[in-house]
Amino acid sequence: MSEVIVITSGKGGVGKTTTTANVGTGLAQLNKKVIMIDTDIGLRNLDVVMGLENRIVYNLVDVIEGKCRIKQALIKDKKYQDLCLLPSAQTRDKDSVTPEQMVALIEELRQDFDYILLDCPAGIEQGFKNAIAGADRALVVTTPEVSAIRDADRIIGLLESNEMKKIDLVVNRVRMDMVKRGDMMKVADVCDILAVNLIGAVPDDEQIVISTNQGEPLVGSSCPAGQAYANISRRIAGEEVPFLDLEEKQGVFSKLKGLFSKN
Amino acid sequence: MGLMDLFKKKNSGDVAKDRLKLLLVSDRANCSPEMMEMIKNDIIEVISKYMDIDTDSLNIQITETESDSNNGTVPALYANIPIKDMKHRQQR
Numbered sequence: 001m002s003e004v005i006v007i008t009s010g011k012g013g014v015g016k017t018t019t020t021a022n023v024g025t026g027l028a029q030l031n032k033k034v035i036m037i038d039t040d041i042g043l044r045n046l047d048v049v050m051g052l053e054n055r056i057v058y059n060l061v062d063v064i065e066g067k068c069r070i071k072q073a074l075i076k077d078k079k080y081q082d083l084c085l086l087p088s089a090q091t092r093d094k095d096s097v098t099p100e101q102m103v104a105l106i107e108e109l110r111q112d113f114d115y116i117l118l119d120c121p122a123g124i125e126q127g128f129k130n131a132i133a134g135a136d137r138a139l140v141v142t143t144p145e146v147s148a149i150r151d152a153d154r155i156i157g158l159l160e161s162n163e164m165k166k167i168d169l170v171v172n173r174v175r176m177d178m179v180k181r182g183d184m185m186k187v188a189d190v191c192d193i194l195a196v197n198l199i200g201a202v203p204d205d206e207q208i209v210i211s212t213n214q215g216e217p218l219v220g221s222s223c224p225a226g227q228a229y230a231n232i233s234r235r236i237a238g239e240e241v242p243f244l245d246l247e248e249k250q251g252v253f254s255k256l257k258g259l260f261s262k263n
Numbered sequence: 264m265g266l267m268d269l270f271k272k273k274n275s276g277d278v279a280k281d282r283l284k285l286l287l288v289s290d291r292a293n294c295s296p297e298m299m300e301m302i303k304n305d306i307i308e309v310i311s312k313y314m315d316i317d318t319d320s321l322n323i324q325i326t327e328t329e330s331d332s333n334n335g336t337v338p339a340l341y342a343n344i345p346i347k348d349m350k351h352r353q354q355r
Binding site: 144145146149150153154157178179181182183184185186189193 | 274275276277279280282283284286287290291
């Protein structure tokens with residue numbers, strides 16, 4: 001049984017593409033057959049985050065318009081044999097594709113893959129409608145900021161009115177130091193306000209920037225964000241994984257200091 | 264800002280949470296400003312039948328309130344209607 005997951009957020013720049021790349025790679029690490037589709041026509045990005053930008057020949061619009069077969073447009077990942085990318089078109093606009101065409105394409109891909117991930121563009125216009133049309137479930141990405149949460153709430157409302165069967169929340173870029181100070185909303189507060197199931201919280205991690213620079217998703221590596229994304233991937237695959245303690249790892253010295261300061 | 268304000272100041276995280284709660288209630292209610300204006304005018308019309316009210320400082324907004332039945336909050340329409348004169352009521 002294949003599962004089609006749309007990764008969406010409403011607001012731009014909260015980490016949809018990073019989440020798609022890392023969850024896709026994370027599922028491939030679990031030996032699943034995965035295809036990631038960049039549905040952001042005109043502003044493609046998933047290819048660079050995956051480090052596959054030099055291998056693009058055909059794109060999503062070429063496939064939809066019948067200029068090539070699906071197999072010709074798919075790009076195999078550098079590390080994982082069972083991970084594929086269908087890149088978006090850079091020089092076309094969002095109206096080049098209709099929701100019906102997306103549904104037809106997805107139905108065709110279901111036979112060959114365990115997971116089909118759709119990286120949704122920001123906004124709630126045509127691109128969003130295309131991306132959610134064929135999806136079985138949604139990952140809504142937000143950050144603990146007022147503007148991102150407001151947009152996420154709007155997106156959740158739209159997904160519910162489109163009868164999305166399952167909606168899960170990813171809270172991205174959590175800074176525990178700020179949460180402790182009371183200057184950032186707690187993950188629990190964000191879930192409370194949005195009233196959806198949490199599938200994972202990802203700490204703000206400079207390793208994300210480094211991994212994007214290199215074009216290699218960091219899921220599975222030892223850094224906090226790598227661990228968080230690996231856990232999200234396992235939860236998507238149906239495993240019960242306890243939530244990470246996002247508290248910063250303390251060295252021996254600061255632990256000692258903590259002991260003394262309590263008294 | 265005085266020294267006492269420093270102590271009273273709320274964490275910005277809590278401020279964000281409170282602001283969002285209110286904001287999302289009105290977002291979810293999907294009330295356009297035009298619709299709110301229509302509700303306001305209808306309220307003025309009805310109340311004016313019975314009493315003289317200050318239409319300029321009348322204020323309505325969508326907010327939330329504690330629910331009586333289940334433990335939680337429900338959306339509520341809050342209206343602040345200052346009364347100028349009760350004479351209409353006495354006439355009845």
